[in-house]
Amino acid sequence: MVAQIPYGRVTTYGTIAAYLGAKRSARMVGWALNATRDNPEYGHLPCHRVVNRNGEVTGERYFMGDIMCERLKQEGIVFIDENTVDLVKFIWDPSRDSNFKNESFD
């Protein structure tokens, strides 16, 4: 799912969880991403494009250092704060992406 996030866009844990049908499992999304951390298979995953509901790049302090913020800025994401992106402008809603809409995640 995270791998489908378009360049220059971000999405939130809740959005992903909601789209997968697990609206109340936002934490699980973070947990899932955490699992990819030491998993070489997902090493290339654009996890820096996943932020929390407030647009805060919380994972930054947790494990990737400044990598996440730097890559986001590099992609044209506008930060409204030290570690907060302009979620209103760059939020990516999977249900509004025609290329992604047809994927099945039952």
Add this chain to the structure above:
DNA sequence: CTAATGACGACAC
């Protein structure tokens, strides 16, 4: 089995 915890979210103040 119970308690605590987390890359979180919604809601009440």
Add this chain to the structure above:
DNA sequence: CGTGTCGCCATTA
């Protein structure tokens, strides 16, 4: 709009 609470689900102690 910052802070406090409670809910969530999987994992771990």
